[in-house]
Amino acid sequence: MIRFEPRGPVGVSRMIAVPVVAAVVALILAAVPMMFAGLSIFEAYGLMVTGAFGSLFAFTEMLTRATPLILTGLAAAVAFRAKLWNIGAEGQLYAGALAAVAIGTGVVSGPSYILIPAVVLAGALAGGLVMLGPTLLKTRLGVDEVVTTLLLNFVILLFVQMMLEGPMQDPMGMGWPQSEPVLDEAALPKLMARMRIHWGLILALVAALGVYFLLKRTVWGFEIRAVGENAAAARHAGIPVTATFIRVGLLSGALAGLAGVGEVAGLKGYLTADLSPGFGYSGIVVAMLAGLSPIGVVFAALFIASIFVGADSMSRATGVSNYLADLIVAMALLSVLVSGLFLRFKIRFVGANTTREAAE
Amino acid sequence: MVHSPSDAPLVLKLDGITKRFGALTANGDVTLELKQGEILALLGENGAGKTTLMNILFGHYVADEGNVLVARDGQRLAELEPGSPHAALEAGIGMVHQHFTLAENLSALDNILLGTEALSALKSARAPAQKKLAELMARSGLAVNLDMRVSQLSVGEKQRIEILKALYRDARVLVLDEPTAVLTPQESETLFATLKKLSAEGLGIIFISHKLAEVIASSHRIAVLRGGRKVADLPTEACDQRQLAELMVGHEITETVREPGHAGEPLFVMTGVSAGHGREALHDIYMDLKSGEILGIAGVSGNGQTMLARVISGLETPAQGTMTLGNRNLDHASARMMIDIGLARIPEDRHHDGIVGAMSVSENLAIEAIRKPENQQYGLLRFSAMRERARKLIKAYDIRCQSEDSPARLLSGGNIQKIVLARTLETEPKVVLAAQPSRGLDVGATSDVHKRLLAARGRGAGVILISEDLDELMRLSDRIAVIHRGHLSAAEPTETLDRGTLGLRMAGHSGKDAA
Incomplete structure (x- = not known):
């Protein structure tokens, strides 16, 4: 028999150790x-590491891939902190792209100094x-938001x-x-010549810091945390629960x-x-x-992006499908x-008959 | 007090029971004996280890050290297989839990028979069962309509079914965990009359309680647990209330005394308020709370107290009627508004509605005033000010915690209640709503709550005290009203009321019947 005993407060080191x-x-x-596919593990993972970090180009490709993941990761993290289960980031992403x-x-x-902010604001507003x-x-x-946000993804895509x-x-x-191309004046500038990496990454990093600051230091963030941890107590203490959910x-x-x-x-330049x-x-x-931490989101997004980019590269070299990346990401979530x-x-692990024990 | 069977044989012995949960010793070397036909009261504060001990007896837990010995059918004591409720049932131990374990959608008879019939039996043996139960009911005086669905029965009836269930299985030892917690005073008396009858027929009974009066009135012997250890085991005739209370707490107790007050003008008035639907609904409530008084609301659990508290807290909008504080109309007041006009609310479920467990003590102390300038500036939290105020309140209200940054969920129930008291009473509110403020608290924390409520009354606040504990109500309230099925009786001065009258009203009899 297996027995679960609740732990006390969780230290920072353990919070970091768990996702690693x-x-x-x-x-x-x-x-x-991968072994069943006939690959040598070390060779395959070696190819993945070089694919994501092996050259400046690989590294910037990985950062480019991480950019949208940081933003959708933040979208999920901030909503989940309030226990608002937004599964619809995919649809909101397309809505933002459409508005842009x-x-x-x-x-x-x-x-540019008018068009870029206009495009950014329009996308944020649409999402x-x-x-x-x-x-x-x-x-x-x-109405259960898991259902509505999930199904809205398909509506928006259509x-x-x-x-x-x-x-x-x-x-x-x-x-x-496909849409008409975005005007040069409205496009986010590239960060480096001849690379695809663009200012969206800076935007994403600023957003991560902003969400961190919001949750940690502001009244709104306090209210989001209170509503997420115990909505009944928050309501009793006079916190505007509905307004917080809407925010x-x-x-x-x-x-x-x-x-x-x-x-x-x-x-991409066009939709x-x-x-x-x-x-x-x-x-x-x-x-x-x-762990729903805004700063953690940046690192998690880099990890997931390197898996995707690395697996693409490995797949080109070995001929094994890059679905492997999806597999690793899914396993990471389960783990x-x-x-x-x-x-x-x-x-x-204990003997039978004692499983009902719990401290009074 | 009941006459004791002096030289009856032992039916049960708990021998040197020790049980640890991590660092906590829930039971330390507890030895307890029960004679045939004896009523043993197990007395102790919350967390003293009473329930743990009984759970070991019934096989829910396994003791780390020590044995449970049971005499089967008048034979010698023999060891009971540890950790097996099945073996405990087999050996004739019946348990009535505080929260009943009945299937609400089945009839009383089905509930009693549940688990007694072999799966392979083709036909349910109802006729002989009914005959046996009829006999049991006649002998013990436990009358229940066996064909009714359990969901339609009252709490007292459900408890009788639980006892019948144990008797039907030929229990020789009956354990009742806080049996009077959910009963009116009259129902409690009936229960103890039944228990005395059953003990006279040879049933050994252990009942767990922290109510001193009933323990002294209805037992042969009293065992007191404190901090997991047995600190006293005395014949009831040798005990008095004060001595037992001190044994329970471990030090002398100073009683809170209500000095005569100076009730002022009506402050908070409810007129014709109706709200909610179903069992917990309120019908046409009239209440006038004066400044400088404590108005007690008595009633058996589940008669509308929760809804009344929700309406006054601003969590529920009344369907009809008006509420006013001074000149201010509160018909559509929100929780926010109630706080802002100086109506402090102490919720009945402090873990669920009182604190956000994952947030720190200082955040929980600030939560009701988080938008006030002392806690924020331009929407940014003023952490150092929040923590400084928290440190002051922790000291003033003696909140035991590691620091103002510890998560509130790590605190004990009494200290969680102190957080709620500190943040609501510190603002010197005009009206205090205290819903079941001492429920589940030990004697020390309870007396703390009482002192705070009396202090609020002393400086001219009106206090609404909703409680199921008549002793608490009689001790603190200037006037008491009774709530029954959502109707609130007119409040009367405490001096003109006695427990009997209140008990009858709690059971739904009008004032005239009681007189």
Whole structure:
């Protein structure tokens, strides 16, 4: 029989150790199917490390991939801190991208210092508004936001497809379902010449610091933490619970929307319906791996991004599918969920009959 | 007090029981004997180890050291297999838990038979069972309609089913954990009359309690536990209340005394307030709380007290009626507004509604005033000011914690209540709503709560005290009203009331019947 005994307060070292161990466990578990695929483990992981860190190009590619993951990770982390289960970052990302394209492809013209902020704000606003609906349904009618945010992802993706094959299709695009390109004045500048890395990364890092500051030092952050940890007590103490949920919903959606802005205005330059390979969903893994800490989100996003980029590179070299990356990421999520149990409980193996014990 | 069976044989012996949970010793070398036909009261504060000891007896826990010995069918004492509730049942030990273990959707009869019939039996042997139960009911005076669904029965009836269940399984030892916690005074008296009858027929009974009066009135022998150890084991005739209280707490107790007060003008008034629906609904509540008085609300649990507290706390909007504080109308008041106009609320479930366990003591002390300038500036928290105030309150209210930064969930129930008291009473509110403020607290913490409430009254606040403990109400309240099925009786001066009258009203009889 296994017995769970609750632990006392958790130290910082253990908080950091848990995701690191979870990541290592995920890599070990992923080695099993790699062996079946006939790969040498050390060679394969070696290829992955060089693929993500082996050259300046590889490293900037990894950072480019981490940029949207930091933002969607923050979107999930801040919402989950309030126990607002936003599973809709993917849809909010597309909404942000759509808004950025709507503003940034020539409807308005002007210098960069007007157009870039306009594109960024429009994307954040669109993402926030998409999340506002499920938040209001939750606070007014008690509708489960997991269901509404998740299903809204598909609605928005279909809407984007409709727009890309209709009113927003690029007339010069040879009939491909893609938008007009973002104007140069509206595009986020590159950080380095000849590399794809762009200012979206700076935006994401600033956002992480901002969310950290918000949660830690402000009244709003205090209220978000109180509502998330015990909504009943927060309500009893006069904290505006509904308003807090709405604030969190808008912020979470806006962060995911920014991820879409970065991808379209910083990286791709135009919008297609395959803009995101599931950044919204991976953001949930990032947030969980980070223990919902905004600073942790940055590191978790770098880890997940290096897995993706490294696996792409390994896949090109060995011919093994890069689905392996998805496998490792999924294992990492499972490992971190299980290790959360270890964080809160001591596990004891004991004889039968004593399993019901618990301190009075 | 009951006459004791002097030379009856032992039916049960707990021999040197020790049980540790990590660093905590819940039971340390406890030895307890029970004779046939004896009523033993197990007395102790919360956390003294009473329930742990009984759970070891019943096989829920395994003792680290020591044995449980039971005499089967008048034979010699023999060791009971540890850690097996099944073996305990087999050996004739019946347990009535504080929270009943009945299937609400089954009939009383089904509940009693549950688990006594072999799975392989093709037909349920109801007729002989009914005959046996009829006999048991006639002999013990435990009357229950066996065909009713449990969900339709009152708390007292459910308890009777639990006892019948044990008797039906031929229990020779019956253990009751805090059996009167949910009963009116009259129901408690009936229960003890039944227990005396059963003990006279040879049943050994252990009941757990922390109420001194009932322990002295209804037992042969009293064992007192403190900090997991047995500190006294005395025949009841040798005990008095003060001595038992001091044994329980371990030091002398100073009683809180209510000096005559100076009740002023009506302060907080509810007129015709109705709210909620179902069992917990309120109907046409009238209440006038004056400044400088404590108004007690008596009632058996589940008669609308929770809804009343929620309405006064600003968590529930009344469907009808008006509430005013001074000239201020509060019909649509929120929790925020109640706090701002000086209405302090002490919630009945302090863990669930009182504190955010994951946040620190200082954050919990500041939470109601987090938007006040003393805690924030331009939306930024003023941490050092918050912590400094927390340190002061921790000292003033004697909150035992490692520091103002420890998570509040690590504190004991009494200290959690002190956090709530400190943050609500420190602002010198005009009205204090205290819902079950001493529930689950030990004697020391309870007397602390009482002193704080009396101090609030002393400086002219009106206090609404909702409680299920009549002793507490009679000691603190200037006037007492009774709530029954959502109706609140008119408040009457405490001096004109006695426990009997209140008990009858709590059971739903009007004032005239009682007179």
